[in-house]
Amino acid sequence: MENKVKTENIKSSAMTTTNEIETTVEKKETSRVRMEAKNLTIKYGTNVAVRNLSMPIYNEKVTALVGPSGCGKTTFLRSLNRMHDLTKSAHITGEVLLDGNDIYDPKVNPVTIRRKIGMVFQKPTPFPTMSIYDNVVAGLKLVGIRDRKLLNEVCEIALTQAALFDEVKDRLNAPGGSLSGGQQQRLSIARALAIKPEVILMDEPTSSLDPKSTMKIEDLIVELKKKYSIVIVTHNLAQAARISDYSAFMYLGDLVEYGKTKKMFQNPEDKRTEEYLTGKFG
């Protein structure tokens, strides 16, 4: 039942997406809150990784999570699509809202949440035994879509959105592992885009890539925010400044400061933020 609805959604959006890419319609001036963390605390065993964190994630904006290693930014990111369900020792209190509904509500199926909130990891993770094509449509096949024409269409759209289509269009049947690191990461992004998520989480997506590939991914993120809400964890402050609209600075599990990126980088309110941004620690 649910699958069927999803199928219809993907079908209808696949039909219209091509036009949307070309014309980039419906750019809203006032952003609405897409996701929101409320009093979120995450523990591993007795070890508190994120403490009482509350912040919004705006629609069609890029939100960057920055902070020194071990500050809890990746832990927070992974709580946004219930990846911690896979870690037995992780314990979460508080709420994470998606369009006003708590994703940790016991009635909510984490599988549904992960289809709505896609994720791109630090290391590119193409499935090595699948072709490029099969990698992109893997998520669609999961929901039972077998219509070849539709799969082809979505595959092309997703690869185009991920700025990879021109490089691989002649070898869609080559194994996903045969691509370069940067291409593999864009393939991972295409795979996440193919299932039409509403929010995309990125965990240091460029940290294993060379500068040129990094630039391509950054351009891609700026392009993607026209349609998606993006949350990105990054170690690279210049990257956060370049591509994000909102930034959150975390330190030792606490959200120290949150606000518009421009303002935070030029005129931080908290002393710790200032020290981190100016390179005094980190």
Place this chain on the structure above:
Amino acid sequence: MNESTKEILERPLHGVYRWWGDRVFLAVAVILGISIIALGVTMAWVLFREGSMAINEFGVWGFMKGRVWDPGVNFVFGALPFLFGTLVTSIGALAIAFLPAIAIGIFIAEYAPRWLGGIIENLIHLIAAIPSVVIGIWGIFVFAPWMREKVYMPVFLWASENAPSLLPIIGTPIGYGMTTATIILALMIIPYTTALTRDAIRQVPKEQREAAYALGATKWEVIRMAVLPYARGGILSGAILSFGRAIGETMAVAMLIGNKNTFPFSIFGPAATMPSVIINEFREAVGNLHLSSLMAVGLALFVISLIVNLIAAYIIRKHSITGGQAV
């Protein structure tokens, strides 16, 4: 006591000790390394030398294709019955064991809580640790009579009333024969296939699983799309290594297969394998040609095992996946 560093470094004895230590260790390592190779080569050479009389008499293909093994009257020796018996029992055992072993491996690695997985693993190791002669004697006194009572006889009686033409294929239901040996072999290789499957599954990186979860896959879908494809090389080569073990398994098979030396065999009836004929006949092999023929069977077994292991190694190498890249 006021030796300078220079003096200590220049003390001749010290240097000599170091030099000797290195040399001795190197020599020991080289000798041991070479002796492994020498052992294998010598074994093959001795088998070939001892078996050459039979090979000269019947020719390589004549020996391998010969359907008759008659050490009593005509002194004609052909290895086909044993080659066939070995391949059928081993392939049959692998066919029976493969899916259950993979299922158990998946269960241990993915589903079972730690304590339960530990118990199952230990039980499986226990099966692997039972000496095959013990399994053989259990087969003789418990399993084979039970199979005869519950399976072979009913099928035989049904066939003799309804389909007498099948009787030669079904064979005499004495309880000791190809099917019994195959099932026992399957039981004996399940621990190996299971352990190797489990290892292959555990080597799948966490990132691969998470990538599948992040696409909205359920647990079983993660296993199907990310875990099993990634582990397939390890699982496949594990199956082939288990097959290699089945080929060489001697004692339990010799005790249960019924030892009939002529081709063709029937499904329930007695048969023989390469290891079983060697262990059954080497003591009574008085004629030189008989002994040489047994040696030639041993050589064939040696070569087949070698090939099976090489195939397994090749598959591991071909399917090994490094850094997210299938090589």
